[in-house]
Amino acid sequence: MASGMESPETAHGASHKAGRVPTRLRLARLGVLLIFFVNGATFASLVPRYPEIIERLHVSNTLWGLALGIGPIGGIALGWLAAPLMRRYRSRNVAALAQIASSGALVILALAGSIEWVFVAMFAMSAFDAVTDTSMNYHGLRVQRLYRRSIFNSFHGWWCIGAVVGGFLGSAAAGAAMAVPTQTYVTVGVLLCCVVASWAMMLPGEDREQVAGTEVATGRAWLRPRTLAVLVGLGLLGALAGGIELGGSAWSPLYMTDQFAATPFVAGLGFVALMVFETLGRLTGDVLVDRLGLVRTVVWGAVVCLAGMALALAVPTPVTALIGFGASGWGIATMIPNAMNAADGLPGVPAGVGLTITTWVMRVGFVLFPIVIGALGDAVSLRLALLVIPLSAVLIMALSPLLRPRPAPQAAATG
Template identity: 40%
Template sequence: MNTPTDTSTTPPPEARRARVAVSTLFFVNGFTYTNAVPWLPVIKNGLGLSNAELGLAIAAMPFGAILTGMLAGPLIHRFGSGRTAVGTSLISLGALPFIALAQNWWMLAGALFVLGCADTWTDSAQNSHGLRVQRRYRRSIINTFHAVWSLAAVSGGLLGATMAGSGVPILWHLGGVTAVLVVINLVVSRMLLPGPENSEREDGTNGHDGGRVRMSGRAVVLLLALGVLLMMAGGIEDSAASWGAVYMTSELDSALFLAAMPFVACQAMMTLGRLVGDRVTDRFGAVAVGHASGLLSAGGMALALALPHPVTTIIGFGVMGLGVSTLFPLTLAAAGNVPGVRTGDGVTLVGWLGRVGFLAFPPTVGFLADSVTLGGALWVIAVGGAAAFLLAPALRPRT
């Protein structure tokens, strides 16, 4: 049974400084690539790429993440989660100007491939370090880090759109962003927690000497369950970006402005859910929040599909965004606290499976949509929410 977390203990100063540092790392991570997204049409025209060629170049990012993502665990145990997060974030930033400097498809795909590799390493490392800080706080703070990421992603996209629309040269923009974020990264690196990687854990798991830790059968099963849960979360979260506007225009004949609203509603409610998620988790426990998240995700998509009208669709995607908001942070937190499994290994494995969900769901929905209708195919997302509800017990804290 879950019990509310004691929030009366004041965290030590080094934990408060580290929380600011980890929040900053999440902001930098969310802000980096999203600055380049509004420039993609300009890059496409400048390089003379077809839609298919641009799509393949963009796919180099998730391909790099899937191909090399499992290296994050060894990196964390060799260098520590803090130094790994800072170092791999610098690699991402180093790749950003090369998007502007690309002279052909290969250079563009290469820059995005490096960005994808470094992004997945940073993701695992910053979440692992965030869990170190959370243990010192003795209450949930992981959702706030992801809320900062969401705000950064929106901010990066808005800045990129502003720069692209005002005629600023792309290299000046991406180069300037890189320079500023590099300085910020180096400044906050001095605020991260020192010491052995798993020193805050109370279950006897250390593994900070770089040696291998043998996982028990129960730990493997739990990690796989959490991995499937994160795959469901990834598919649900991606559905608004991949299919919200298409559904509004093709099935409901909505204007272009309204077509963007399911994604906006989903992102806005997801950010809100992450801002309040820690308090709700401390009050009701991770399993109860996971059950509610699954129900809201499934119910939101069901509302959008069962009552096919622009207003109900926008509301449904917003409810779905609120539901999925806490699934990613809570699942990664549970993966980093599996008894007998080093934090970096758990977060890396489950995070890697979550990225598979981001890749698998869009083509699955697309193939089904070609066979039936897009509205019929999107019921897969509601099923994913129901699956998340059933898998929520995997979020129970274990010692």
């Protein structure tokens, strides 16, 4: 899944109308857009085929939820390597090679003969995805600095477009009764060609600027307990938002199949609805933040998510389910970036430390969320298990005051 964000100062303070953009820089922007697209499409392409894989392997919802939860553990384990790898091999190379490895792991998932191989595939896919995520975001920020105006949100918008396209094509393949391995071979082949094209267009040479996270690795950072609590709270907010996305995307095909006996194509549309509206939310998010501010944007997003999923679960029909998943996607669209911005701008926190703590908490949440839904789905029903989504929206509203700007401390301890 795409998670890095630039600081507000980079996004707005240095943004201004630039003159004619050199062709090389335009190509670099296209290269970054393309790798974001590939990153979004990779995971999404097989989500609509999950019911078939589960049926083939004869696994329970609990085991499948555990398999989905294994993925973020891979991200936690390998994600810390992104900064040193970029320092040595440059962000362009790291992003491309890690994405090739992540996309290639789809083959392991498609051919899995047991749930253990699903664990391996999910771990590998997410581990390499975490490295790609950091390095492609870093390269995108490098391109933005050269553009001298804000273009960063467009990258994340194209991640969502990639997820929508991947999910839709997966649904279409399922509807056409294409074998899962056949679909995967075609998908991986196309994605790898896109990665090579992206690599060729991105900026070569030194990244020049210091890789984010260096200060964390080499310097000392003493945080007040209250500051640490705020960072953990922001991470929890982001984890809940990401959990809603994971819960809606990963479990919507199974919910549509179990609850309504939907065809494979219709079952995949729940995921597509979520990603389409998340894309719209990200493309319009900057305007909403400018008008409403961080807190009200997140609160209104949580309200939309709560109302949509409450309707979907209270009045279960295929149409209300699609409305609920779509409302969830739009509602959570800006939450993770807003949490990252707030963490990065927290006064008295050394550069990179706030983001490191907050995103680590998010990834821990990503591990737990699918497991909880899977366990509840086995214990009661998947419909009742999805109540976790509106309940998470309520918790997000409770945590939203943490997004408010905080004044700098009057006196900072040194030493």
